Amino acid sequence: MTPPSLPPTVAAHVPTGVLIDGAWRPASTGRTFEVADPATTEVLFDVADGGEQDALDALTAADGAFPEWRATAPRVRAELLRAVFETITARTEDIAALVTAEGGKPLAESRAEVAYGADYVRWYSEQAVRFEGLARRAPSGANHQLVLRRPVGPALLITPWNFPIAMIARKVAPALAAGCTVVIKPAQLTPLTTAYVAEIIREELEGRGLPTGVVNVVPSASARTISGPLLADPRLRKLSFTGSTEVGAALLKASADNILRTSMELGGNAPFLVFEDADIPAAVQGAVQAKMRNAGQTCVAANRFLVHASVAEEFTAGLTEAFDRLVVGHGADEGTTVGPLIESSAVDRVEEVVAEAVDAGARVRIGGDRPDRPGYFYAPTVLDRVSADLRVITEETFGPVAPVVTFGSEDEGVALANSTPFGLVAYAYTRDIARALRLAESVDTGMLGVNRGLVSDASAPFGGVKSSGLGREGGEAGIEEYLDSVYVAI
Numbered sequence: 001m002t003p004p005s006l007p008p009t010v011a012a013h014v015p016t017g018v019l020i021d022g023a024w025r026p027a028s029t030g031r032t033f034e035v036a037d038p039a040t041t042e043v044l045f046d047v048a049d050g051g052e053q054d055a056l057d058a059l060t061a062a063d064g065a066f067p068e069w070r071a072t073a074p075r076v077r078a079e080l081l082r083a084v085f086e087t088i089t090a091r092t093e094d095i096a097a098l099v100t101a102e103g104g105k106p107l108a109e110s111r112a113e114v115a116y117g118a119d120y121v122r123w124y125s126e127q128a129v130r131f132e133g134l135a136r137r138a139p140s141g142a143n144h145q146l147v148l149r150r151p152v153g154p155a156l157l158i159t160p161w162n163f164p165i166a167m168i169a170r171k172v173a174p175a176l177a178a179g180c181t182v183v184i185k186p187a188q189l190t191p192l193t194t195a196y197v198a199e200i201i202r203e204e205l206e207g208r209g210l211p212t213g214v215v216n217v218v219p220s221a222s223a224r225t226i227s228g229p230l231l232a233d234p235r236l237r238k239l240s241f242t243g244s245t246e247v248g249a250a251l252l253k254a255s256a257d258n259i260l261r262t263s264m265e266l267g268g269n270a271p272f273l274v275f276e277d278a279d280i281p282a283a284v285q286g287a288v289q290a291k292m293r294n295a296g297q298t299c300v301a302a303n304r305f306l307v308h309a310s311v312a313e314e315f316t317a318g319l320t321e322a323f324d325r326l327v328v329g330h331g332a333d334e335g336t337t338v339g340p341l342i343e344s345s346a347v348d349r350v351e352e353v354v355a356e357a358v359d360a361g362a363r364v365r366i367g368g369d370r371p372d373r374p375g376y377f378y379a380p381t382v383l384d385r386v387s388a389d390l391r392v393i394t395e396e397t398f399g400p401v402a403p404v405v406t407f408g409s410e411d412e413g414v415a416l417a418n419s420t421p422f423g424l425v426a427y428a429y430t431r432d433i434a435r436a437l438r439l440a441e442s443v444d445t446g447m448l449g450v451n452r453g454l455v456s457d458a459s460a461p462f463g464g465v466k467s468s469g470l471g472r473e474g475g476e477a478g479i480e481e482y483l484d485s486v487y488v489a490i
Ligand SMILES: O=CCCC(=O)O
Pocket: 162, 163, 166, 297, 298, 299, 300, 456, 462
C-alpha cells in the first residue's frame, strides 16, 4: 500500500528483500515485517525479515568479495563513491520523500538529511586516495620504518532509525573507501531508505564490473538474530554501531571473543548552556535548531537547557514564542516544521517524563500534551522551574521537550553539564571567547557547538566520550576506524 506521502514512482523502486552478493531475494525465513508511516500509522511496505542464514550468507558474500575489493586501486573506489554521491544528489527529491514517509520528518529536513548523507559519500570519495602512511629512519639508525595502512576486513554496520540515509552513508562510505566489504543491518523501523541507497551502490558496482558482494543488506525484525551469529564468526573483523548505550554495551561484550575493531556512537544527554553574556535571540534560534531537528529525536538533540538565572526568563519566553510558531503535522504537508515521533511507545515515554516533571513542580510554558490527531505526535513543549534530578533532565528524552534549569556561575553551569554519564555534544552561548575555550577544556564532551545549534558536518570527527561511545565518524578520523597499520622494519 502506498500512502500519498510516498509517490508511486518512488515506491516502485524500493527493494524490500535481503541483498546478498549483488541480488535482492526474499528472506530465508519466508517472513516479512511491516514498515509504517509514523504520521498516519499506515503500512508502507512489507520487508523481508532476515534470519541467521541470511546473515551468514551475507558475511560469506562480504568475505568472498574482500580480497578483490581491497586490491582495487584507491582511485577506482573513489570514483565509485563519487558516482554514488552524484546519483544520491540527483535523486534528492525521491530519497527525501522516502525518509519522510518512513521516519516522519518534514520534507525540508529530509532534503537536508539527503545532502548531509551525500556529503559523507563525497568526503570519503575524496579521502579514498589519501591514506596517511609513514616512512622514516629508526631513531637508533639501525633500520628504516614503514607504516602501511590496510583495510580491517568485512564489517557489520548497524544503523539507527532516526537518520536512515546519513547514518548508513557515514559508515558505508569510509568502509568502502578503506577497502572493507560490508553487511548492513538497517533499523527495523526505517529500512526503506537504506535499501534504496544500497541499490544505487549495487548498480554502480555491477556497472563497473566490481565484486558484487561488497555491499550486502539484511533487514530484520530482530537485530540480535543478525548480530549474534555474525559477531561470533571470525570472518567478521569490524563492528560499527549507532544506537543506545545499553545495546552498544551488549554489542561490545559480544565483540570481545573475536577481539573485533568496534566503533560505537551511543546515547547523549546534551547540555545547552546559555551564559549571562549570550546573544539571547541567537541562543533561542540555536536552541530551536538543537532541540527540534527530527522532533528532538537525534543523539545530538539538546536535552537540558542550563541557563544563567539573570537571563533565564528572557531566554525561556523567547523559546516559548519560537515553539509557538512551529507547525506540527505530516512531514509531507507544506508548512510542517515538526513531524511525529517514530512510534507509539516513544510518545508514551515523553508523556511519562513530562508528567513526572509537572508533578514535581515544573511549569509548562507551552505544549505538554498530545495533539488531537492520528499518528505518533507530541506537542513542542517548554518547561521551566525544573529540578535537575528529574528524568526529563537525567535521561535522554528523544522528543520535542525543552526543560530549563537555572545556574548562578560558570562553575555551577559546567558542573551541571557534566553531571551525566554521557558526553556526546554540548552547546554553549556566550560572547566571551576565553570562556568558550575554557568550556572546550572543562565540559565532558566529544563535540562542542559555540554559538551554534548544529555541529554535524561530514568533514568533522563526530563522536563522544564517556558512555556516549568509542571512535569517530566523519572527517579524517572516520576512515581510520576501518584501517589497520602494518609496521615494516627494513
Ligand atoms: O542522531 C545521531 C546523528 C545526528 C547527526 O549526525 O547530526
